[in-house]
Amino acid sequence: EAGVAQSPRYKIIEKRQSVAFWCNPISGHATLYWYQQILGQGPKLLIQFQNNGVVDDSQLPKDRFSAERLKGVDSTLKIQPAKLEDSAVYLCASSPLGTSGRNHEQYFGPGTRLTVT
Amino acid sequence: QQQVKQSPQSLIVQKGGISIINCAYENTAFDYFPWYQQFPGKGPALLIAIRPDVSEKKEGRFTISFNKSAKQFSLHIMDSQPGDSATYFCAASHSGSARQLTFGSGTQLTVLP
Numbered sequence: 001e002a003g004v005a006q007s008p009r010y011k012i013i014e015k016r017q018s019v020a021f022w023c024n025p026i027s028g029h030a031t032l033y034w035y036q037q038i039l040g041q042g043p044k045l046l047i048q049f050q051n052n053g054v055v056d057d058s059q060l061p062k063d064r065f066s067a068e069r070l071k072g073v074d075s076t077l078k079i080q081p082a083k084l085e086d087s088a089v090y091l092c093a094s095s096p097l098g099t100s101g102r103n104h105e106q107y108f109g110p111g112t113r114l115t116v117t
Numbered sequence: 118q119q120q121v122k123q124s125p126q127s128l129i130v131q132k133g134g135i136s137i138i139n140c141a142y143e144n145t146a147f148d149y150f151p152w153y154q155q156f157p158g159k160g161p162a163l164l165i166a167i168r169p170d171v172s173e174k175k176e177g178r179f180t181i182s183f184n185k186s187a188k189q190f191s192l193h194i195m196d197s198q199p200g201d202s203a204t205y206f207c208a209a210s211h212s213g214s215a216r217q218l219t220f221g222s223g224t225q226l227t228v229l230p
C-alpha cells in the first residue's frame with residue numbers, strides 16, 4: 001500500500017512570496033491533516049479535512065494560510081505572503097477516520113521543509 | 118488542558134540498555150495514546166499505541182506503560198540499538214476532538230554503539 005505522498009520535499013522562498021504544498025493521502029482515507037513542525041518541536045495541527053469538508057481550521061492563520069481538498073482526495077496548502085516564522089516542516093497525514101470501522105490511526109508523509117529567507 | 122508534557126528532551130543510552138521516555142497529560146478525556154518515531158528528513162511513523170483500559174502494551178522491544186490515575190504514560194525500549202536513534206513523540210487524542218493528535222515536544226534518543 002502506497003504511503004502519503006508530499007511535494008515538493010524542499011522549498012526556499014523569500015519573505016512575502018507565496019508557496020504551495022501538495023499532498024496525496026493513502027487511498028481510501030477519508031480524513032486528511034496538515035501539521036506544522038517547527039525545528040525541535042512536535043507537530044502542530046493546522047487543519048483537518050474529512051472527505052472534502054473542513055472539520056477544524058481553528059489553528060490555521062487564515063490571513064496568510066489557505067488549504068483545500070477538492071474531490072476529497074488530494075489537498076494543497078498555500079502560504080501567501082510568507083513570513084520568516086513560517087520556516088518549518090509541513091507534514092500531511094491521513095487516516096481512515098470517517099470510513100467504516102474504528103481505525104483512526106494517522107499516517108504521515110515525509111513532509112516539505114520550507115525555508116523563508 | 119490540551120497539553121502533553123514529555124521528558125527528557127534528550128537521552129543518551131548505551132547499546133543494549135533500556136531507554137525510557139515519559140509523558141504526562143491533564144485532559145482526562147484523552148483515550149488514545151500513540152508513540153511516534155521520527156528519523157531526520159522523514160515524517161513521524163506510528164510505533165505503538167495504547168488505550169486506557171490496559172496498563173501495559175508490548176510490541177517486540179517496545180513497551181508502553183500507562184498509569185491512568187497519575188495521568189502518565191511512558192515508552193520503554195528494551196535492548197536499545199543504534200538504529201533506534203531517532204526523535205520520539207508521545208501524543209494523545211479523544212473522540213470529542215475529532216481524534217486530533219496533541220503531541221509532546223519530543224525526545225531525541227541517541228544509542229551509542
